[in-house]
Amino acid sequence: MTINIKEICEKDRNTVLHPFTQLKDFASGKLGDPTIVETGKGIRIQDAFGNHLIDGFAGLYCVNVGYGRTEVAEAISRQAYRLAYYHSYAAHTTDQLAILSDRLVKMAPGKMSKVFYGMSGSDANETQAKLVWYYNNLRGKPTKKKIISRERGYHGCSVVSGSMTGMSFYHDHMDLPLPHIVHTGAPHHYWGANANETEREFAARRAAELDQLIEELGPDNVGAFIAEPVLGTGGITPPPEGYWEAIQAVLKKHDVLLIADEVITGFGRTGSMFGSQHYGIEPDLITVAKGLTSAYFPLSASIVGEKVYNVLEEGADRVGAFSHGYTYSGHPIGAAAANAVLDIVEKEDLPGNAKEVGAYFQKQLKEKFAQLPIVGEVRGVGLMGAIEFVGDREGKKRFDPALKVGARISKAARDRGLIARAMPHGDILGFAPPLVTTKDEVDEIVAIAESAVKSVM
Numbered sequence: 001m002t003i004n005i006k007e008i009c010e011k012d013r014n015t016v017l018h019p020f021t022q023l024k025d026f027a028s029g030k031l032g033d034p035t036i037v038e039t040g041k042g043i044r045i046q047d048a049f050g051n052h053l054i055d056g057f058a059g060l061y062c063v064n065v066g067y068g069r070t071e072v073a074e075a076i077s078r079q080a081y082r083l084a085y086y087h088s089y090a091a092h093t094t095d096q097l098a099i100l101s102d103r104l105v106k107m108a109p110g111k112m113s114k115v116f117y118g119m120s121g122s123d124a125n126e127t128q129a130k131l132v133w134y135y136n137n138l139r140g141k142p143t144k145k146k147i148i149s150r151e152r153g154y155h156g157c158s159v160v161s162g163s164m165t166g167m168s169f170y171h172d173h174m175d176l177p178l179p180h181i182v183h184t185g186a187p188h189h190y191w192g193a194n195a196n197e198t199e200r201e202f203a204a205r206r207a208a209e210l211d212q213l214i215e216e217l218g219p220d221n222v223g224a225f226i227a228e229p230v231l232g233t234g235g236i237t238p239p240p241e242g243y244w245e246a247i248q249a250v251l252k253k254h255d256v257l258l259i260a261d262e263v264i265t266g267f268g269r270t271g272s273m274f275g276s277q278h279y280g281i282e283p284d285l286i287t288v289a290k291g292l293t294s295a296y297f298p299l300s301a302s303i304v305g306e307k308v309y310n311v312l313e314e315g316a317d318r319v320g321a322f323s324h325g326y327t328y329s330g331h332p333i334g335a336a337a338a339n340a341v342l343d344i345v346e347k348e349d350l351p352g353n354a355k356e357v358g359a360y361f362q363k364q365l366k367e368k369f370a371q372l373p374i375v376g377e378v379r380g381v382g383l384m385g386a387i388e389f390v391g392d393r394e395g396k397k398r399f400d401p402a403l404k405v406g407a408r409i410s411k412a413a414r415d416r417g418l419i420a421r422a423m424p425h426g427d428i429l430g431f432a433p434p435l436v437t438t439k440d441e442v443d444e445i446v447a448i449a450e451s452a453v454k455s456v457m
């Protein structure tokens, strides 16, 4: 298809309300023209001018099987021809939906029972909150409603999920967070630890703080704790040693449900199929999205553990139908896309690739960047990693935010053909390439990143 680039840019500027974009700078042209992304193949995308970019962030950590997978496109097309849509209300289903749900319950960690579908990670977390509240109402604990999440956690942008998100710039001027949502400290040893505190000591302190917070709120008022196995948008930060063990002991003690937000870590990114398996987490509820369909179709799932589901089923005679659902819950094209993607994830052992190529990637990042004078920390797991830049390495002090060091390095990488994301919290360059990335491609990514970082030093 030939497109008129000028016309597309004009139409876009006049009519699209872009997420996470400075509206005035975009409207006035200060941000330049929008990037028109036209095609994708493997780990690369191509813009309307024919420029190729390595997508070192898999879109938004989601195109795990890579771009241009004909198996997925064909599965979507087959399903669209056969049956483009039917709802899943009142016990309607499709073969693709039933097959997918059976797969998810079997592959997910812990004792999972049922799957509820949405369209995005945000709405899936919104569903999790309602499930927590519904569960506690049905089991006669109507005050057990507060949900604790972590500073720098990211759980979405809708009203409840946006409240769970623990970064104030997602709340400011939008009347969030809701009073039901309370935040506790981020598990980031580099910034959070006291002098000489080991990772284990720091993790134990974070768990003790959570324990104290629950005591202060009253255990009868706290319904759930939601967390990503690895902090994602808050800076791609793996947990300190011993963190999950200590946190789970506190949650068990106070009968507080654990929601594992696996929107990024689900389906292989850490090198295990789920981040929960990687860190020994036993969740009661699991949220997945992104990698579920590798973003070939918008689909998310709230996977419900036996403990919660049994209460819902037992209470049904008293409260009637489960009154929650979307027009697109269990969309058959989404289910077909997810089945085709999971076939690839399993056949090509993408968790295994993330483990092996990921180990190589982490080693390269450490070797090339950890000793640079403007680098405070290099961290990551599997195929997700981050370089955090600091103004004063010895004194552990950030750069003045006005210098926009992270954003400048990200732009320098882009000018050299690599998308690596300037993470929103601090001067952090984030990487989360597709899980099909090879070691040769890691070399390309790291070489461009190195040149970009040195151009700004």
Ligand code: PLP
Pocket: 060, 119, 120, 121, 122, 123, 125, 154, 155, 156, 157, 228, 232, 233, 261, 262, 263, 264, 289, 290
């Ligand atoms: N949870 C996590 C861990 C995420 O990273 C995201 C998005 O980045 C979400 C939830 C929200 O997903 P969505 O943008 O599909 O609403």
